[in-house]
Amino acid sequence: MELQGRKVxxxxxxxxxxxxxxxxxxxDKLFSNQSLIREWDQAxxxxxxVRSSVSGYVTEEEMHLEAIYSSHIEDYPxxxxxxxxxxxxxxxxxxxxxxxxxxxxxLDAIKMADWQEDDIQSELTGVxxxxxxxxxxxxxxxxxxxxxxxxxxxxxxxxxxxxxMFYRExxxxxxLIKNKGVCESIGSACxxxxxxxxxxxxxxxxGIQDRxxxxxxxxxxxxxxxxxxxxxxxxxxxxxxxxxxxxDINRNGFVCSFGAGIVCLEAYDIAKARGANIxxxxxxYFNNSDGDGNMFHPxxxxxxxxxxxxxxxxxxxxxxxxxxxxxxxxxxxxxxxSIADMLGDKGYHIAAPKSQFGHMLGASGSVEMIAALLMLxxxxxxxxxxxxxxxxxxxxxxxxxxWEGPQTPMAHFRELIPQEAFKKEINTVVCLNYGFGGxxxxxxxxxxxx
Amino acid sequence: xxxxxxxxxxxxxxxxxxxxxxxxxxQVTEETDFxxxxxxxxxxxxxxxxxxxxxxxxxxxxxxxxxLGSKVKDVVDLIVRTQxxx
Numbered sequence: 408m409e410l411q412g413r414k415v416x417x418x419x420x421x422x423x424x425x426x427x428x429x430x431x432x433x434x435d436k437l438f439s440n441q442s443l444i445r446e447w448d449q450a451x452x453x454x455x456x457v458r459s460s461v462s463g464y465v466t467e468e469e470m471h472l473e474a475i476y477s478s479h480i481e482d483y484p485x486x487x488x489x490x491x492x493x494x495x496x497x498x499x500x501x502x503x504x505x506x507x508x509x510x511x512x513x514l515d516a517i518k519m520a521d522w523q524e525d526d527i528q529s530e531l532t533g534v535x536x537x538x539x540x541x542x543x544x545x546x547x548x549x550x551x552x553x554x555x556x557x558x559x560x561x562x563x564x565x566x567x568x569x570x571x572m573f574y575r576e577x578x579x580x581x582x583l584i585k586n587k588g589v590c591e592s593i594g595s596a597c598x599x600x601x602x603x604x605x606x607x608x609x610x611x612x613x614g615i616q617d618r619x620x621x622x623x624x625x626x627x628x629x630x631x632x633x634x635x636x637x638x639x640x641x642x643x644x645x646x647x648x649x650x651x652x653x654x655d656i657n658r659n660g661f662v663c664s665f666g667a668g669i670v671c672l673e674a675y676d677i678a679k680a681r682g683a684n685i686x687x688x689x690x691x692y693f694n695n696s697d698g699d700g701n702m703f704h705p706x707x708x709x710x711x712x713x714x715x716x717x718x719x720x721x722x723x724x725x726x727x728x729x730x731x732x733x734x735x736x737x738x739x740x741x742x743x744x745s746i747a748d749m750l751g752d753k754g755y756h757i758a759a760p761k762s763q764f765g766h767m768l769g770a771s772g773s774v775e776m777i778a779a780l781l782m783l784x785x786x787x788x789x790x791x792x793x794x795x796x797x798x799x800x801x802x803x804x805x806x807x808x809x810w811e812g813p814q815t816p817m818a819h820f821r822e823l824i825p826q827e828a829f830k831k832e833i834n835t836v837v838c839l840n841y842g843f844g845g846x847x848x849x850x851x852x853x854x855x856x857x
Numbered sequence: 858x859x860x861x862x863x864x865x866x867x868x869x870x871x872x873x874x875x876x877x878x879x880x881x882x883x884q885v886t887e888e889t890d891f892x893x894x895x896x897x898x899x900x901x902x903x904x905x906x907x908x909x910x911x912x913x914x915x916x917x918x919x920x921x922x923x924x925l926g927s928k929v930k931d932v933v934d935l936i937v938r939t940q941x942x943x
Contacts, residue, residue: 478873479911485904486875496875497898561922564904 412612416678416855417686419522419671420777421515422622423470423508425463425664425764430515434781436763438828440790442648443764444662449629450636457633459641461650463664463765464627465508472507480562483548494583501569502579503542505626505667509576510583512669513620517584520671521683522618530587531617534577535607536669537592537599538623539769542571543630576624588616594769596842597731598694599623600668601772605692605848611674618677622669622773631768632663642734645793651766652793653732653759654739654817654824661733664765668773670780685855687780690835693717697845705738706845707812710745713847717837724754725835725851727788729779732759733766740802742839743820744812752815756831757823758782759791772840772848779836783854786833791824858940860887863913863933870908874901887930902927915939 420430425443427433436443447462467474471491474484487499487507494502494510502510513536517527526532549563549571569575574592581590589610595602600623607621625631635641642650642660651662678685693716697709728746732739746757760778767774782789797818804810813819838850868885871877874897881895891897897905906922909915913936921935 475873475875479907488875500876500898500901559907561903562907564907565900566904 413614414675415608415611415689416673416675416683417670417689417780418673418678418683419516419518419520420686420780421512421519421669422774422777423465423512423667424774425465425666434785437760437778437781437789438785438787440792440827441763442651442792444647444650444664446647450632457636458639459636459643459660459663461642461647461662462632463662463666463767465665466627467504470508470511472504477564480552480558481548481556483552483563484545485564498579498583501566501582503545503570503575503626505538505540505542505624506570506576506579508626508667509536509580509624509669512622512667513580513584516620516669516671520673522671526618528585528587529617532586533589533607533610533616533619534581534584534586535589535591535593535603535610535619535621536577536580536624537574537594537603537769538576538625539596539599540625540628540631541573542575543628544626546571547630580620584620586620595846595848596844597766597768597771598840598842598846598848599769599772600767600774601776601838601840601848601850602694602846604670604672604773604776605694605850607672608689608692611672618671618673620669621672622667623770624667625665625768625770627665635663640735649793651734651762652795653730653734653762653791654743654794654797656796656798658734658736658739661735661761662765664767666764666767666770666774668770668777670773670776679857687783687852688855690851690853691717692848692850694846694848696847699845701845702843705741705841707741707745709845709847710741711748713839713849714745714749717849717851718749723835724750725837726831726833727756727758727779727782727836729758729760729775729782729836729838731840732761732791734761737804740817743817747813747820752820752823755823756788756825757791758789759794760789762790762792762794772838775840776838776850776852779838779852782833782836783852787828787830788825788833790827792826794824794826797821797824860933860937863936864929866912867909867929867932870905870912871895873908874905876901885929887928887933889929890927891929892927909936913940915943
């Protein structure tokens with residue numbers, strides 16, 4: 408049984424994006440077909456220890472932050488300075504870089520939402536924000552000082568737990584804005600960003616909260632990069648801007664990136680009554696699991712069920728599908744075929760923002776939903792950069808007797824996948840994200856028409 | 858080391874604690890309370906203790922830190938006592 412519940416509006420958004428100073432800068436770069444991916448000096452510094460060296464990263468300096476290192480233990484950021492005085496010291500002291508980004512993005516989103524202090528500090532305002540990583544920059548140094556250098560536990564101080572725990576971004580946001588409703592994090596690997604927004608949507612839909620700050624964050628972390636590099640699944644061999652190439656026949660992995668995406672959600676009727684600028688309406692959220700026992704491999708069946716769960720038998724075809732589109736060999740193909748199975752081969756377009764800024768891990772779902780909201784705002788479809796050539800032959804798994812999907816090669820769907828942004832009437836966008844463990848998430852967004 | 862020298866050293870440490878208002882550090886005496894007068898978050902006290910150990914090249918006993926009061930004189934007393942033990 409499913410309750411219809413309340414409609415939910417998106418009324419604010421903010422974020423941290425590679426090479427971008429603010430949201431408008433991010434939008435301008437995306438819609439002018441630019442890549443935000445660069446060679447990363449931190450990765451290159453390790454020479455042959457790493458195989459990939461491109462990333463959509465954000466430096467502390469670019470965010471006007473400065474790490475203050477401990478005077479008594481090695482290489483340990485004791486706290487951060489905010490050279491623009493946006494975040495008070497007491498809140499910087501409890502935050503890792505990702506949590507600071509989360510707080511900054513929240514302030515921007517709330518400003519756009521035009522929420523007043525009574526709204527923010529209400530029992531009906533929640534914070535639902537998470538990340539994929541685990542505060543590795545703080546933890547790595549702390550544990551090295553204790554375990555390898557023999558320092559006392561007190562030498563690493565009182566802020567290792569709060570700066571490395573799961574839920575640290577939500578906790579820091581909540582302490583900053585002083586909301587009195589729920590404060591929690593949803594963790595679902597690379598679906599985390601969308602999963603947190605989806606959970607917040609449900610809290611409002613079912614009347615538990617009236618509004619929520621929601622999204623995902625992934626603070627720049629060489630440790631996260633190295634973890635994926637070790638799995639041999641990062642793109643290599645291309646120039647930075649050509650490295651992320653979803654659906655292209657020569658794709659060979661994703662680009663590990665970092666960022667933050669925060670949205671302000673509000674019960675539609677409340678937002679409408681106060682004359683809020685509604686950036687989009689969340690019509691539906693659906694998530695599920697593959698159920699095939701495989702941690703990594705994407706599931707055609709799981710994604711087909713995801714689509715059924717999202718759209719049912721409505722026959723609805725969204726104007727744009729914002730794909731997960733990581734630029735991995737099997738992942739992109741399975742995703743394309745599951746979309747085609749549900750929607751057919753015409754009447755919509757596919758946007759792949761990871762082609763422009765890489766895979767922001769726990770932030771990807773929320774930053775890409777912001778990209779989807781920008782598509783609604785600008786009535787322009789974002790491209791799939793570098794999708795130059797699609798496979799004209801069947802994928803290996805399409806040739807198996809057990810394959811139940813399309814019997815046409817990826818090249819058959821060429822017209823759905825633009826290589827440059829283009830104008831089009833957009834009233835609906837579906838956002839898709841998947842994560843390790845076989846978790847799948849989807850959201851249906853629409854333009855406010857009332 | 859004179860007690861005033863120790864207080865001066867403590868003030869130098871407190872200047873590095875961003876959550877303490879520097880304006881409150883101009884008139885620190887033995888009676889000043891870290892938490893009540895300087896507004897030091899209680900969670901920062903252990904960080905300050907670790908910095909004191911480094912600055913004065915001493916090592917506190919865990920029991921002494923557990924029993925430490927929040928006034929400047931409590932900390933000065935402990936530093937003096939620890940220096941004497943060494």
